[in-house]
Amino acid sequence: MTVQPAKAIAAFPVPKPRDKHAHVIRTDSEAIEIAHDVAAILAEGAAERDRERKLPYAEMDLLSDRGLLAITVPKEFGGAGVATGTLAEVIAIISAADGSIGQIPQNHFFMLEGLRLQGSPEQKQFFYKAVLAGERLGNALSEIGTKTAQDHATRITRDGDGFRLNGRKFYSTGALFAHWIAVIANNDDGKSTLAIVPRETEGITIIDDWSGFGQRTTGSGTTILDNVAVHPFSVVPFHLLFETPSSMGPHAQIMHAAVDQGIARGAFTEAVRFVRQYTRPWKESGLEHGYEDPHIISDIGEVKIRLDAADALLGRAARFVDEATANPTAETVAAASIAVASAKVAATEVSLLAGSKLIELGGSRSTLAEFNLDRYWRNARTHTVHDPVRWKYRVIGNYWLNGINPPRHGAI
Structure with missing residues (x-):
């Protein structure tokens, strides 16, 4: 592409202002409460949106209007400045309702963190104000x-x-x-x-x-x-975000883990509902209901245990990221990256397991297009190939066995 002659840029070009202003969330608890309210609305049309590939313009406006996309704006700039655990939980709650919508704000929050770390005071003031008004950053x-x-x-x-x-x-x-x-x-x-x-x-x-x-x-x-x-x-x-220790990498990755964890939660909830409502017992079992099948009961128990373990690892990783944010050193950032990698491994595996077990335990009826239950596994499999878990095992092992810190970038 040929570069045209220079043109003077007299003023910073800004988009047209939104015709309405967003609600401003003030606390972590309010963020969680609103996320649950919004998720309930998103869940109603999730299967249809995926089946017919209806892009969620109105749904993204809902997230903006309710203030969920501004929760990481620092308090000194008028935002809630929520803890990492709250951000991860909000993403997981939304992803449980609709995995696609849960992923969309990831790079929006990623860029807000980049501004916090490397933006000038004037850039922060300008862009944080825009986000608080409900504007969104795309990737x-x-x-x-x-x-x-x-x-x-x-x-x-x-x-x-x-x-x-x-x-x-x-x-x-x-x-x-x-x-x-x-x-x-x-x-x-x-x-x-x-x-x-x-x-x-x-x-x-x-x-x-x-x-x-x-x-x-x-x-x-x-x-x-x-x-x-x-x-x-x-x-x-x-480039400066990764030349010195910062929370940028683990902050980015914990959002990936939260999306997968949310998809796993959604698949598990749907599996329990579907089995209790539709699954029939195997004819040789002598049982009246599918939910009495001991094999189904055992599988549900296994998925729930792995889901709870992944939830615990996600919460633990968030605390490490908060420590690295408050005190960014080579040691705290490495520890945060390893904790987040562990959470990402667990979330990846349980999202795929839960999505697969939903279909297996639901039986033939669970494969019907009218239910669109395969979207959980498809969403999990698609999102979890963003960066390979096989490398996370290696990085985690090298850290604990050989004392080697992980590389500093957004993919660990």
């Missing part, structure tokens, strides 16, 4: 065709007083529903840079071409950046 991070998922061919180059973005992104979760697009690109020095640009900026094209068999309504398709003008105010040195 244009990963690409297809690079050597690894962490490599970027997208470039941000100097253009007079500003910059220009050129590139092509995929897995753009949340971009379709966003007011701002957060783009990762390499600058003229080859350094990873974050640019947060208004969704309506000329040159941004978002294509709804996500075809994954799970997480079908996340809108995780293509974002094309064709000579997009970038005001200097919107640029953040992303």
Whole structure:
């Protein structure tokens, strides 16, 4: 793509303001309470949205309007500044109702954390105010065709007083529903840079071409950046987030774990309901009801034990992340990363188990399209391949056996 001549950028371009202001959540307990209220609404249409791939524009507005997408805004900027455990629990609650919607805000919160760590006071004031009003940040991070998922061919180059973005992104979760697009690109020095640009900026094209068999309504398709003008105010040195110890990596990963944990909770709840309502006993059992089958009872018990264990690991990991946030050293960040990796392993395995057992224990009737119960396993399998659990086992083992800290990046 050819870079056009420089154009003066007189003022920071902002999107049109929302026609209504969001509720501002003030406490952790209020965040949990509202998450449960919103989840009850989301659950009602989750099966239909997945089956017909209805993108959740109205549902994302609901999350914004109720204040759930601003809960990590620090208290000094008017937000609740909730604990990591509260953030993880909110994501899990929403994901239990609808795994796709639970994933959409992940990179929104990821970018808010990046601003907290590397944003200027003026950037924090501006973007936190926008988020408190109900505006959302979408993701244009990963690409297809690079050597690894962490490599970027997208470039941000100097253009007079500003910059220009050129590139092509995929897995753009949340971009379709966003007011701002957060783009990762390499600058003229080859350094990873974050640019947060208004969704309506000329040159941004978002294509709804996500075809994954799970997480079908996340809108995780293509974002094309064709000579997009970038005001200097919107640029953040992303590479600095991982050059020194910070909570950025474990903060990102605990949200992944929370999505999987929520999907597992939803699948387990549905399994109990379906078995009690529909499952018939095997003819040789001599039982009156499927829920009296000792094998089914045993399997339900196993899933619940693993679910509770994963919940405990998620809560434990959140405490480690809070410690690393308050006191970011090589030791606290490594400990947080390992604790979160353990939680992610447990959540991955129980989400796949619960989704599979839901179908197995439900019997043939559970495979009918009218119930769409396979969405739990499809969502879990799709989301859990974001980063391989097999590498987490290795990193955890190396930490405890050989005292080797994990690498600092967003994928551990």
